[in-house]
Amino acid sequence: MTDQTFTARLDDARQQVEARLDALLGPAPLAGETARPPTLMAAIRHGVLNGGKRFRPFLVIESTRLFDGPQEAALRVAAALECVHCYSLIHDDLPAMDDDDLRRGRPTVHKAFDEAGAILAGDSLLTLAFDIIADDATGLEPAARLKLVSALARAAGVGGMVGGQALDLAAEKSPPDEAGIVTLQAMKTGALIRFAAEAGAIIAGAGDNERARLHRYGAVVGLAFQLADDLLDLTADSKTMGKATGKDAGRGKGTLVALHGIEWAENRLGELVNEAATLLSPFGAKAETLVEAAGFVAQRKN
Amino acid sequence: MTDQTFTARLDDARQQVEARLDALLGPAPLAGETARPPTLMAAIRHGVLNGGKRFRPFLVIESTRLFDGPQEAALRVAAALECVHCYSLIHDDLPAMDDDDLRRGRPTVHKAFDEAGAILAGDSLLTLAFDIIADDATGLEPAARLKLVSALARAAGVGGMVGGQALDLAAEKSPPDEAGIVTLQAMKTGALIRFAAEAGAIIAGAGDNERARLHRYGAVVGLAFQLADDLLDLTADSKTMGKATGKDAGRGKGTLVALHGIEWAENRLGELVNEAATLLSPFGAKAETLVEAAGFVAQRKN
Numbered sequence: 001m002t003d004q005t006f007t008a009r010l011d012d013a014r015q016q017v018e019a020r021l022d023a024l025l026g027p028a029p030l031a032g033e034t035a036r037p038p039t040l041m042a043a044i045r046h047g048v049l050n051g052g053k054r055f056r057p058f059l060v061i062e063s064t065r066l067f068d069g070p071q072e073a074a075l076r077v078a079a080a081l082e083c084v085h086c087y088s089l090i091h092d093d094l095p096a097m098d099d100d101d102l103r104r105g106r107p108t109v110h111k112a113f114d115e116a117g118a119i120l121a122g123d124s125l126l127t128l129a130f131d132i133i134a135d136d137a138t139g140l141e142p143a144a145r146l147k148l149v150s151a152l153a154r155a156a157g158v159g160g161m162v163g164g165q166a167l168d169l170a171a172e173k174s175p176p177d178e179a180g181i182v183t184l185q186a187m188k189t190g191a192l193i194r195f196a197a198e199a200g201a202i203i204a205g206a207g208d209n210e211r212a213r214l215h216r217y218g219a220v221v222g223l224a225f226q227l228a229d230d231l232l233d234l235t236a237d238s239k240t241m242g243k244a245t246g247k248d249a250g251r252g253k254g255t256l257v258a259l260h261g262i263e264w265a266e267n268r269l270g271e272l273v274n275e276a277a278t279l280l281s282p283f284g285a286k287a288e289t290l291v292e293a294a295g296f297v298a299q300r301k302n
Numbered sequence: 303m304t305d306q307t308f309t310a311r312l313d314d315a316r317q318q319v320e321a322r323l324d325a326l327l328g329p330a331p332l333a334g335e336t337a338r339p340p341t342l343m344a345a346i347r348h349g350v351l352n353g354g355k356r357f358r359p360f361l362v363i364e365s366t367r368l369f370d371g372p373q374e375a376a377l378r379v380a381a382a383l384e385c386v387h388c389y390s391l392i393h394d395d396l397p398a399m400d401d402d403d404l405r406r407g408r409p410t411v412h413k414a415f416d417e418a419g420a421i422l423a424g425d426s427l428l429t430l431a432f433d434i435i436a437d438d439a440t441g442l443e444p445a446a447r448l449k450l451v452s453a454l455a456r457a458a459g460v461g462g463m464v465g466g467q468a469l470d471l472a473a474e475k476s477p478p479d480e481a482g483i484v485t486l487q488a489m490k491t492g493a494l495i496r497f498a499a500e501a502g503a504i505i506a507g508a509g510d511n512e513r514a515r516l517h518r519y520g521a522v523v524g525l526a527f528q529l530a531d532d533l534l535d536l537t538a539d540s541k542t543m544g545k546a547t548g549k550d551a552g553r554g555k556g557t558l559v560a561l562h563g564i565e566w567a568e569n570r571l572g573e574l575v576n577e578a579a580t581l582l583s584p585f586g587a588k589a590e591t592l593v594e595a596a597g598f599v600a601q602r603k604n
Contacts, residue, residue, distance in 0.1 A: 032453060033461020034489045040460060040468040091425060096417035115398035119421065120468050123393060123428065127459035130432045134451040142444035149436040149451055151334060157429035158342060159335020166342040166422050187336045 006292040013058040013078070020079045021048055024132060043113040043121040047090045048083065051104050055297070056196040057082050059221070062289050063200025063214055073140050073203045077148060080132040081196055084156050087125035088192075090118050092165060126156070140203065147202050155195035164188025175254045182256075189229070190222035197221065197290075217279045217290065224272040224298045227265050230255040232301070234262070269298040308594040312360055315380070319359040322381045323350055326434060345415040345423040349392040350385065353406050357599070358498040359384050361523070364591050365502025365516055375442050375505045379450060382434040383498055386458050389427035390494075392420050394467060428458070442505065449504050457497035466490025477556045484558075491531070492524035499523065499592075519581045519592065526574040526600045529567050532557040534603070536564070571600040 025045050029036050057078030064074035093100040093108040094115060101111050110118035132138070133148050140148075154160055164187025167176070176184060197218025201211035234257060257265045276294035280287035327347050331338050359380030366376035395402040395410040396417060403413050412420035434440070435450050442450075456462055466489025469478070478486060499520025503513035536559060559567045578596035582589035 029461045030456060032456035033459070033465075034493065035465060035485055036461050037465045037468045037472070039472065040465055044460065087425075091421055094418075094421065096421060116396075116471050117468070119393055119396065119398060120464050123389075123424070123464045124460035126425065126428055127455050127464065130451055131455035131459065134448045134455065142448050146436045146444050146447055146451075149432055149448075153429050153433035153436065154332060154334035157335070157433065158346065158426035159331045159338050162422050162425045162429065163335075163337065163339045163342055166339045166419070169418050170339070170341065183337055191336065 006289060006296065009062070009289055010053075010055075010058055010296070013061045014054040016061075016075060017054045017057040017078050017082060018049065020075050021082060024079055024083075024128070025049075030131075039113070040117065040120055040124065043109055043117040044124055046106075046112050047109040047118075047121050048086045048125065050086075050106060052082070052086070054078075054082060055225075055293075056085055056192055059193065059196035059218070059290075059293065060199045060203075062293065063197050064203045066200055066214075066283055066286055066290060067204030067206045067210070069200060069204025069206075070139060073138050074200065076132055076135070076138045077199050077203060080129040081152065081192065081199070083125040083129040083132065084152065084161075085192060087122040087129075088156075088161055088165070090122040090125070094118055097165070097169065129156075141205075144202060144205060148199060151195055151198060151202065155191040160187050160191035164191065171254065177254075178256070178259060181254050181259070185226045185256075186219075186222070189226045190219060193222035193225060194218035213279060213282070217276055217294075220272050220276045220279065221294050221297055224269055224276075224294055227256060227269055227272070228298055228300055230257040231262065231265055231269075273298050308591060308598065311364070311591055312355075312357075312598070315360040315363045316356040318363075318377060319356045319380050319384060320351065322377050323384060326381055326385075326430070327351075332433075341415070342419065342422055342426065345411050345419040346426055348408075348414050349411040349420075349423050350388045350427065352388075352408060354384070354388070356380075356384060357527075357595075358387055358494055361495065361498035361520070361592075361595065362501045362505075364595065365499050366505045368502055368516075368585055368588055368592060369506030369508045369512070371502060371506025371508075372441060375440050376502065378434055378437070378440045379501050379505060382431040383454065383494065383501070385427040385431040385434065386454065386463075387494060389424040389431075390458075390463055390467070392424040392427070396420055399467070399471065431458075443507075446504060446507060450501060453497055453500060453504065457493040462489050462493035466493065473556065479556075480558070480561060483556050483561070487528045487558075488521075488524070491528045492521060495524035495527060496520035515581060515584075519578055519596075522574050522578045522581065523596050523599055526571055526578075526596055529558060529571055529574070530600055530602055532559040533564065533567055533571075575600050 025041065025048060027036055027038065027041060060078040060081055061071070061074045064071065089103060090109045092098050093103055094110055100108055102108065108118070109121055129152065130149055133152065134145055138145055156162065164184055167184040168188055171180070171184060194215055195218070198211055198215045201214045273294045277291045280291055327343065327350060329338055329340065329343060362380040362383055363373070363376045366373065391405060392411045394400050395405055396412055402410055404410065410420070411423055431454065432451055435454065436447055440447055458464065466486055469486040470490050473486060496517055497520070500513055500517045503516045575596045579593045582593055
């Protein structure tokens with residue numbers, strides 16, 4: 001399902017986003033900043049420029065393209081979203097949280113630097129994300145930039161990603177039921193992916209119905225992403241994943257795969273890919289890449 | 303210098319801001335949020351509703367009043383800024399950073415809950431701050447809200463408060479020279495206070511010159527705040543402060559008081575209070591409370 005064109009597009013987006021992140025995480029302070037401490041900047045760059053797939057940024061760029069929205073704004077929002085994603089990984093890897101020493105085959109930020117550096121690098125990236133979107137250089141009308149700030153804050157904060165991480169840690173002590181797992185995953189993994197898909201509609205000034213449709217598409221992709229992740233956690237080895245695997249099951253965390261089995265999960269992934277295609281069918285051939293993205297997520301091997 | 307009217311105003315602002323924070327940190331998820339996990343919300347509320355003086359919010363409210371700006375917007379921005387201040391305290395208190403068990407006479411968030419809860423409570427509050435400002439309920443034109451988001455991000459992030467905390471931790475290992483101390487303090491303590499003073503000008507749509515003047519006033523108040531803090535750290539006992547004292551000196555951190563002595567510091571505080579009054583003299587009697595605020599900061603005993 002993932003043809004050469006799709007892979008090339010994904011790789012092109014990755015390169016563009018990484019070049020932009022590299023520029024945004026430069027040494028020179030911006031107007032209103034006093035200085036950018038070099039060691040902290042190095043910790044930030046270690047946590048961001050680390051070989052990620054940049055799937056969330058890709059969704060921002062492609063969902064913007066779907067509505068013929070401005071690609072410069074898409075690139076900035078994509079970079080901002082990746083800052084949020086990377087901050088969450090840096091904090092989640094801390095000893096007090098998931099306690100991971102490896103991320104994509106390299107030492108995590110608190111191992112390469114120290115715990116304080118990792119906490120502050122994460123804090124910096126979260127703050128910078130809102131700076132990047134709000135900046136005039138984003139080129140969108142103020143009202144659109146504000147919508148993006150609001151939507152990102154709600155996706156990332158206590159009612160979204162951060163809250164999901166809190167639920168995930170609590171799940172180690174007291175395993176949630178199926179509804180609890182669904183809520184946890186919708187927050188921890190789903191919220192940023194929904195934002196990524198929805199962002200294009202906001203950037204391009206699409207109507208509320210179109211925004212809601214992209215939001216639903218993002219929800220479906222988020223479910224597929226998490227299900228594939230849970231499958232990989234059971235089946236892949238740590239070399240393929242570049243991080244510790246089998247941890248969720250080992251810690252007694254419930255997943256839908258654990259509840260319903262591998263065959264169910266593989267069938268469900270197929271359904272979700274079909275659902276993504278149906279949701280985007282009104283956009284015709286223009287949505288081809290986003291439909292393929294759902295298939296890519298469902299079939300990924302790392 | 304701090305008369306009854308001033309104390310009453312400070313107390314009135316404190317009460318208003320706390321009522322607003324209480325409401326903003328409620329249990330019900332907002333539109334776009336999935337759920338607000340109760341334990342995480344409790345950790346957040348422990349870190350925010352803790353008897354602080356709310357001096358930064360007070361500056362936002364009074365600087366807005368100086369320009370006859372909308373008080374509802376001031377209150378929301380004040381609450382957002384206090385979320386950022388409280389998040390920074392929660393993270394700074396962590397074992398990997400300043401390792402403090404007490405804050406205002408109560409257990410710090412990581413003692414009352416756990417380290418993961420404290421990290422996530424801080425992350426939530428930082429995110430929420432931008433949400434609060436960006437929200438339509440703030441009632442300002444989108445362009446003004448965006449300016450506030452940008453200014454807060456630059457004050458709080460790697461080039462401001464967070465960067466200052468990184469420099470402060472580094473100072474324990476390698477004491478900075480006087481210029482280094484000034485930069486560190488301008489970032490760690492100064493940046494949010496400058497934002498607080500400047501915010502009123504942005505909220506009220508004042509001109510660039512007036513905004514710059516309030517920014518300079520904020521810088522002077524920030525210097526006085528830090529100098530008074532360093533004096534208190536040398537002279538007060540931990541009961542008065544409600545937190546561990548003498549730590550900065552004990553850890554070998556340089557302060558301007560350590561470099562130049564107590565008498566110099568007390569003289570310098572007097573100069574800074576005069577400087578604040580001179581900066582605000584064009585506003586006449588309307589600036590009385592803000593002038594008194596500089597005196598209050600310089601003379602505070604806890």
